[in-house]
Amino acid sequence: MKLQAGHKTLLVLAVLLTAVVLCTLPFRVLKQETLYVYTKGQFSSAEAGFIDELKRLGFAVKLNVKELPKPQTAALWLDTPNAMEEMKKSQAEVNFIYTTAYYPLPLAGQTKALVVLTPYRELYEHYVRFNQKTALFSLGINLKDFYNKEDKKIYTALYYGDNNKVFPYAEALKQKKDIRFMGNFWPASFEALQPKTQKQKADILNQTDIVIVYNDPASPQSKTIPTELAEAAGCATLVFSTPNSAVSKLYGNTVITYDTLPDLEEKLAYYLNNRGKTKHISRALQKITIEKYSSAVTAKRFKEILSWLKQNAL
Incomplete structure (x- = not known):
């Protein structure tokens, strides 16, 4: 069966569009958001669940690597004792420090693009008063570890x-x-x-x-x-x-x-x-x-916070 001229044109366009999509696939992979994540030694169930969900959301997670965060990336320190000192050497576009310590971080002279994540409303309000970028945030619970199994009650x-x-x-x-x-x-x-x-x-x-x-x-x-x-x-x-x-x-x-x-x-x-x-x-x-309060929910919220910061040129 012969194709009419109009059908031939549409077929050629379809082939060209397919070729363009296939050619751009490697570049789409390269555009994946790189996130450096640092933990203190053996990470907790909540940290493990949160990190797994970040990966599922498309982040290229570099976990506890020795290299410093590079430009055009993001970095996250999870309750690490030396987060402030390490963050000062970071070249990341956005730096996050999540801390469950119930005292303010020493931010005097801090010049990096930093967001403090805290589960405590009092500390969140403290950072807001000092014009420090912050968010009320918790890692949530890892439902891969803690879920209902309908076990017999003992x-x-x-x-x-x-x-x-x-x-x-x-x-x-x-x-x-x-x-x-x-x-x-x-x-x-x-x-x-x-x-x-x-x-x-x-x-x-x-x-x-x-x-x-x-x-x-x-x-x-x-x-x-x-x-x-x-x-x-x-x-x-x-x-x-x-x-x-x-x-x-x-x-x-x-x-x-x-x-x-x-x-x-x-x-x-x-x-x-x-x-x-x-x-x-x-x-x-x-x-x-x-x-x-699951890891899936908190990881999604973290991604939304990062996207908002980039759109609003932190």
């Missing part, structure tokens, strides 16, 4: 946290046979569970009906989302927590708040006798974690 209730000698109800709860403890540095008499891997920790959380966390009012943890709480939420476990404004803002009433030991004991009894309600709330808790 533990009725579990206090999750290290023995930092501030949990006022530890001795009282130890007397109850249906409450266990998980964390480090507990006396032998507590027979605390001490998982060695993230998988073991997630398995225990999945096998628990209710996880109890405590926010020491004197600790910075009480001003942000505790890691223990987020990990339990990812596993769709019902969580009890002392008052925490950051937790309330994110999770609302899907985290059960307790104020005193009698209050805790009363609410434990109520929810253990109402398993249907417990499961419904824990599912809602997990849904919020997936949609608002």
Whole structure:
């Protein structure tokens, strides 16, 4: 069958366009955003999940390389102790320092294009007052490690946290046979569970009906989302927590708040006798974690922050 002149023209154009697309593919790969990421030694589950999601979003991640960040790239220091000194040598277009330390960074004389990422609203507001580029930011939770597996429940209730000698109800709860403890540095008499891997920790959380966390009012943890709480939420476990404004803002009433030991004991009894309600709330808790506090969400937000900065010529 012969092609008419018009059809021949369209066919030639289609071939040419295909050739152009194929020729430009290598250049598209070269335009991938390069991001230098520095961590302190063995990185945490949250850091690992965040880095994996950055790669999934298309970043060419250079992780803990010895070379300094080059021009036309971005650099991110994740809770590294010497971030400020290392950042001063960076040639990156944009530099980010994420720190969970509850004190302001020494920014006097700082001339680099720097954005400070902090999980603390007070520090965020401090940087804003001093005209320092900043963002209220957390790494979120790695749902590849902490997710619901529908495991059979073995533990009725579990206090999750290290023995930092501030949990006022530890001795009282130890007397109850249906409450266990998980964390480090507990006396032998507590027979605390001490998982060695993230998988073991997630398995225990999945096998628990209710996880109890405590926010020491004197600790910075009480001003942000505790890691223990987020990990339990990812596993769709019902969580009890002392008052925490950051937790309330994110999770609302899907985290059960307790104020005193009698209050805790009363609410434990109520929810253990109402398993249907417990499961419904824990599912809602997990849904919020997936949609608002997972590594996928936080990595996407980081990319949006970087794009905005570049568009607005930081």
